[in-house]
Amino acid sequence: MSIKLECHEANHICDKNQYREASFWEKVRLNIHLIYCRACRKYTIRNSKLTKTVKNPKVQSISTDERRVLKERLQQELSK
Amino acid sequence: MPINTLDPNTWVDKYSDYLYNYTIVRVNDHEVAQDLISETFLAGLKSKDNFKGQATERTWLISILKRKIIDHYRKINSNKGKAEVRVNYNDSESEGDWLEERVSDPYDRTAEDTMENEELGMAIFGCLNGLPEKQASIFRMKTIDGIDTETICNEFDITASNLWVIIHRARKAMADCLEENWF
Numbered sequence: 001m002s003i004k005l006e007c008h009e010a011n012h013i014c015d016k017n018q019y020r021e022a023s024f025w026e027k028v029r030l031n032i033h034l035i036y037c038r039a040c041r042k043y044t045i046r047n048s049k050l051t052k053t054v055k056n057p058k059v060q061s062i063s064t065d066e067r068r069v070l071k072e073r074l075q076q077e078l079s080k
Numbered sequence: 081m082p083i084n085t086l087d088p089n090t091w092v093d094k095y096s097d098y099l100y101n102y103t104i105v106r107v108n109d110h111e112v113a114q115d116l117i118s119e120t121f122l123a124g125l126k127s128k129d130n131f132k133g134q135a136t137e138r139t140w141l142i143s144i145l146k147r148k149i150i151d152h153y154r155k156i157n158s159n160k161g162k163a164e165v166r167v168n169y170n171d172s173e174s175e176g177d178w179l180e181e182r183v184s185d186p187y188d189r190t191a192e193d194t195m196e197n198e199e200l201g202m203a204i205f206g207c208l209n210g211l212p213e214k215q216a217s218i219f220r221m222k223t224i225d226g227i228d229t230e231t232i233c234n235e236f237d238i239t240a241s242n243l244w245v246i247i248h249r250a251r252k253a254m255a256d257c258l259e260e261n262w263f
Contacts, residue, residue, distance in 0.1 A: 011248060047255070053200065064225070073118055074088060074091065
């Protein structure tokens with residue numbers, strides 16, 4: 001296994017890393033790739049920014065259970 | 081002009097988060113927000129024959145929701161007296177203070193900042209609505225609900241590398257969209 005990465009592989013690892021699913025060895029290779037690849041550096045910055053934004057506690061969503069309740073109520077009304 | 085149609089079966093999945101973020105900024109109570117959204121969907125269902133197809137589904141639902149929120153505040157405020165702001169300057173604790181001290185501070189931007197932060201939720205779910213359905217639901221499950229890869233793969237019957245390609249496209253689209261509307 002070579003230490004060098006293609007850009008599309010680097011992007012894949014970067015995506016995985018956003019969910020903390022990249023292995024240690026993958027992260028090392030990604031970081032080495034980032035040293036010399038400008039495009040991937042840009043992609044990584046944007047990707048982390050997106051992760052941070054979505055993780056913002058002010059972004060709220062309705063839980064799956066509550067969605068189901070909403071759906072059932074709507075469904076009831078639909079079938080009338 | 082394309083004629084928009086309504087499809088009530090998809091409302092909850094597509095719009096509930098968007099509407100929720102819109103509502104929570106305005107009523108600041110989880111239960112109330114949920115009731116209002118539920119009422120909005122039901123009202124939408126009742127009056128769906130009045131939908132002319134000129135606006136998108138989402139705009140139309142938001143306009144109903146706006147009425148619902150106003151109605152909600154009317155209902156609360158009909159108990160007269162609660163709505164009044166009473167400045168009481170006669171208690172012993174604040175004796176000798178000046179009224180001017182209670183005027184809002186124009187250099188204190190905290191309130192505005194929180195408001196902006198809260199609208200972020202709308203920006204995100206608005207962008208999510210723009211994505212193809214499969215991408216949007218997978219991105220949502222993975223990123224917002226935090227469900228692990230394997231479960232999602234089983235549910236959609238796809239392989240892990242399939243999933244990562246979809247995630248990659250979704251992330252790219254989301255970043256583009258947010259860059260335009262938010263950052």
